Structure formats: structure tokens, C-alpha cells
Amino acid sequence: MGASGTVSGPDLSVQIGSLTLKNPVMVASGIFGYGDEFRGLADYGELGALVLKTVTREPRPGNPPASRTVETPAGMVNAIGLENVGVEALVEEKLPLALSYGTAVIASIAGDTPEDFAACAEILDDTPVSAIEINISCPNVRKGGMAFGVDAWASAQVVRAVRPATRKPLIAKLTPNVTDICAIARACAAAGADAVSLVNTFSAMVVDVETRRPVLAANTGGLSGPAIRPAAVLRTFQVARAVSAPVIGMGGIWNASDALEFIIAGASAVAVGTVLFADPAAGNRVLAGIREYLVRHRLDSLQELVGSITLRDGD
Numbered sequence: 001m002g003a004s005g006t007v008s009g010p011d012l013s014v015q016i017g018s019l020t021l022k023n024p025v026m027v028a029s030g031i032f033g034y035g036d037e038f039r040g041l042a043d044y045g046e047l048g049a050l051v052l053k054t055v056t057r058e059p060r061p062g063n064p065p066a067s068r069t070v071e072t073p074a075g076m077v078n079a080i081g082l083e084n085v086g087v088e089a090l091v092e093e094k095l096p097l098a099l100s101y102g103t104a105v106i107a108s109i110a111g112d113t114p115e116d117f118a119a120c121a122e123i124l125d126d127t128p129v130s131a132i133e134i135n136i137s138c139p140n141v142r143k144g145g146m147a148f149g150v151d152a153w154a155s156a157q158v159v160r161a162v163r164p165a166t167r168k169p170l171i172a173k174l175t176p177n178v179t180d181i182c183a184i185a186r187a188c189a190a191a192g193a194d195a196v197s198l199v200n201t202f203s204a205m206v207v208d209v210e211t212r213r214p215v216l217a218a219n220t221g222g223l224s225g226p227a228i229r230p231a232a233v234l235r236t237f238q239v240a241r242a243v244s245a246p247v248i249g250m251g252g253i254w255n256a257s258d259a260l261e262f263i264i265a266g267a268s269a270v271a272v273g274t275v276l277f278a279d280p281a282a283g284n285r286v287l288a289g290i291r292e293y294l295v296r297h298r299l300d301s302l303q304e305l306v307g308s309i310t311l312r313d314g315d
């Protein structure tokens with residue numbers, strides 16, 4: 001029985017600002033484009049939200065198509081470089097299809113200046129997207145991107161520029177490539193972010209020893225997948241204690257148990273990313289497993305589990 005006394009099962013809903021998600025499992029940005037690339041491979045409408053590929057004010061070609069990704073032990077390194085159709089084409093050509101899945105669609109935006117971010121948000125304000133994720137954490141672009149996310153003041157400046165441009169809930173996507181991720185999270189929340197999401201990829205490099213050159217055309221990239229999971233769980237734990245805004249945790253989630261680690265550490269919601277390349281239905285699997293866990297532990301709502309970790313006292 002759920003909290004409402006019905007037989008519908010535990011209450012899985014999540015509140016992000018004014019937005020209520022039906023459950024906590026999201027698709028992370030950049031994994032299935034604008035919803036078109038994985039069409040028909042799983043029931044994505046069942047998930048809590050779909051975060052679309054980051055878009056910028058103008059379309060971008062991204063890094064050279066050759067050597068943009070490389071597989072590594074328990075993960076991958078990518079340097080796509082924010083290839084995207086631009087915010088206007090997103091709204092006109094891509095959004096209808098993404099919305100047809102029948103669940104919340106979250107747009108992700110980036111730019112070279114805070115004003116670029118604000119211009120994207122203003123265009124998205126008139127659309128049915130449920131929220132806007134501010135990507136201040138892309139490691140694979142020369143200008144903008146992570147340059148904002150590694151500095152608390154610059155991160156806040158972006159959020160502050162976007163806030164008046166839209167009524168949509170705002171999510172700040174944080175990079176783990178910083179000394180103190182809590183300081184960045186606090187600055188974003190104070191500037192008006194309704195939630196923070198973390199982590200984006202960890203800066204990384206893979207070297208071809210025969211040619212003695214980097215494998216990726218961009219030389220460096222971002223590491224994702226199970227290799228980063230324990231590091232991502234720690235940052236989720238730290239940020240959840242640092243801000244009262246909800247935290248969306250991600251980084252190498254492969255199954256429900258992985259997702260539950262993030263939730264128990266403090267995440268209100270989770271996102272699946274790299275795993276979708278191996279199993280397009282992973283999000284559905286994770287969602288079913290979370291539901292099963294709540295039932296097995298006789299919990300009426302997901303909320304009871306969020307941040308419920310009990311620390312050991314150094315035994």
C-alpha cells in the first residue's frame with residue numbers, strides 16, 4: 001500500500017521546484033540526443049524525465065567526428081564537444097518528438113557567456129519543456145563550458161543571468177573537476193537554482209603508446225561509466241549535505257542498487273547515462289528495482305530513503 005492508502009505501490013514522486021516528476025529515474029543529457037536516437041528501444045515515457053542533449057544559442061559542429069569516444073576499463077572517455085542543432089531548431093524540429101514520449105522533458109543549455117545562456121532560456125520559456133538544466137560543466141569545449149563550473153562566482157553569474165529569463169525550474173549541472181564542489185553547489189542554489197545535478201564527466205586522457213599521441217582528436221575528454229561511480233556517490237553525499245535544494249545524482253549507474261546508493265547518500269533523483277549504450281532499457285530496469293526495494297523494505301515513499309545513510313563512526 002502506498003502513502004495514500006491505495007494499492008498503487010510506494011510513492012516515487014520527486015519535487016524539483018514547481019515540477020513534480022512521477023519517479024526519480026531520468027535519462028542524462030547527451031546520451032540519446034533529443035530523444036530520436038534511441039526511439040523504439042525502450043519505454044522512455046515510463047521514466048521520470050528525459051534530459052535532452054545540451055544546446056547552444058547557435059548550432060555547433062562539435063569536435064571532429066573521428067576519435068570522439070574511447071572505451072576504457074569500466075567506462076568511456078568522450079569528447080563530443082557540444083555538437084548540437086541550436087536552441088531554435090531544438091524547439092521547432094526536435095521537441096515535438098521528445099514530448100511525444102509522454103513524460104517530462106528537460107532541456108539542457110550552454111553558452112560562451114551568461115547572456116548566451118539567458119537567451120536560450122528565454123526561447124525555451126515559451127515551450128512545454130518542464131525544466132531547464134544549465135550545463136556549466138562540459139569539459140570538452142574551449143570557451144564557456146567548464147570554465148564557469150570550476151568557479152563559484154562564475155557559476156552563480158550564469159544562474160543569476162538565466163533566472164529572470166524563465167519561469168521554468170532551473171537545474172545547475174556541476175562538474176566534479178573542482179576542489180570544493182559544495183562551494184559551487186551553494187553558489188548556484190543561492191543564485192536561484194531549484195536543484196543541482198552531478199556529476200558531469202571527470203577530465204581524462206587516453207594515450208596511444210605506438211603513435212605517442214592522444215587517442216581522442218580533442219586530446220582530452222570526459223570519463224563516465226562505472227569507473228566514476230564511487231567518486232560520484234561521494235560528491236552527491238557532500239552536496240546533499242551542503243544545500244537544501246534537491247540533488248540529482250549520476251555517474252556510472254548500471255542497476256537499481258547503484259541508483260539506491262546515490263539516493264541513500266542524498267540524491268532525490270538519479271540519471272542513467274553511459275549504461276544506455278550497453279542497455280537502452282537500463283532506466284526501466286533501475287526504476288523497477290527501486291520500486292521493488294521500497295516494497296521489500298516496507299517504505300511508503302522514496303522520500304523516506306533520500307539521505308537516509310547512517311555513517312559509521314570509524315569502527
Ligand SMILES: Cc1cc2nc3c(=O)[nH]c(=O)nc-3n(C[C@H](O)[C@H](O)[C@H](O)COP(=O)(O)O)c2cc1C
Pocket residue numbers: 028029030031053054078080082108135138173199200201223224225226228250251252253271272273274275
Ligand atoms: C557521449 C556523452 C555525451 C554527453 N553529453 C553531455 C551533454 O551534452 N550535456 C551534459 O550536461 N552532459 C553530457 N554528458 C554527461 C552525462 O550526462 C553524465 O553527466 C555523465 O556521463 C556521468 O553519468 P554516466 O556515468 O552514467 O554516463 C555526456 C556523456 C557522454 C558519455
